[in-house]
């Protein structure tokens with residue numbers, strides 16, 4: 001109760017005493033009581049204005065306090081509390097039935113809307129329980145094969161292998177396709193570092209390519225200019241659920257005899273002319289990390305067009321062990337397997353995938369509608385007519401008069417968690433030497449002004465309203 005006591009002052013106390021209370025609690029405010037009941041609130045500003053008129057520190061605080069104040073019953077739910085806050089109201093007293101202050105909500109302590117959180121309300125627990133009951137908790141078991149089969153059904157023509165995360169999926173794809181030292185792989189300059197790291201694991205050279213200002217994915221024209229005799233593959237990354245320009249990239253790959261490895265970590269469910277991402281190239285990878293559209297905690301999937309390459313990858317995934325001769329290794333492999341426990345969660349998630357995808361898209365539609373008239377936003381995510389954007393993470397670009405990080409700080413004060421766009425790869429120490437010339441203005445720009453909003457499928461419609469309201473207020477305040 002210390003925090004509450006620190007805020008309280010009795011109505012007959014002098015302004016001097018009230019100012020001391022405010023000074024000690026460092027909240028800029030005191031709660032005024034009479035016989036234990038809240039009767040008013042006084043901020044240091046209220047007292048200052050009163051003193052300028054009356055110049056008497058010994059007057060009682062009840063003369064200076066605000067009798068019209070906002071308070072809520074202590075049993076109010078989080079959402080009501082969050083919606084009651086506005087830009088100048090930072091603290092809400094919570095009262096019992098007698099009108100006594102029993103708690104306070106402040107913007108920093110009230111519930112936060114996370115950027116992304118998993119939704120596990122289907123058969124997840126039941127299937128995990130099944131693994132535990134049957135003791136099939138390791139990397140063999142029916143859920144691993146079921147998870148792979150479901151993925152193949154969703155991605156016709158591809159051979160699926162479940163792996164322990166999206167990074168190992170990328171590494172396995174590159175290794176199985178024979179990417180090695182001396183090879184170059186063209187990869188977008190704005191992506192999660194794992195795309196680039198996986199290329200480096202193979203001792204190959206990542207070639208950082210500028211992004212397209214509309215899609216924020218690989219700029220095909222630049223990619224073409226970056227092709228050399230050493231280029232072995234192109235790795236488009238479908239950023240935030242957007243679809244890279246696959247028709248153009250496929251033509252480019254065909255003309256130059258290059259492999260395509262799609263990084264679909266953020267784009268499960270995205271489509272181009274009804275064709276799912278992950279089916280356009282020689283291999284494709286997915287991540288099921290906790291924040292992804294479907295999650296297994298940690299987990300990944302790799303798809304191969306060629307059955308033979310998939311077979312090679314299966315051996316590589318399993319320590320390089322000969323499948324027909326136990327403990328005999330013809331090649332050096334890895335342990336990149338997914339457990340049955342994780343796959344059990346994945347199967348349950350995929351069972352509800354149409355619903356999950358629909359909710360992601362509805363959230364994006366709602367943001368689009370509500371943000372279209374908000375001043376201060378330079379760009380909302382684009383969706384070409386033939387693209388189905390899975391909207392993993394709703395991301396917008398602020399006008400460049402804003403300090404994006406300051407906007408984020410203000411949003412979190414109001415319980416809205418947000419995420420900056422990735423740093424461009426070429427700015428970070430391990431990758432600086434990969435791109436030394438030419439400006440990368442689009443990468444720099446989207447990275448400096450890009451902001452991702454809460455996008456979980458658990459988001460309620462009034463959460464979206466709240467996020468939009470807080471963003472709008474913040475941009476208004478900070479544009480002054």
Ligand SMILES: Cc1ncc(COP(=O)(O)O)c(C=O)c1O
Nearest residue numbers: 165166167192194265287288289
């Ligand atoms: C574009 C991209 N590629 C690869 C990965 C790596 O996946 P994981 O975290 O499952 O290793 C991620 C995300 O985490 C990603 O966003």
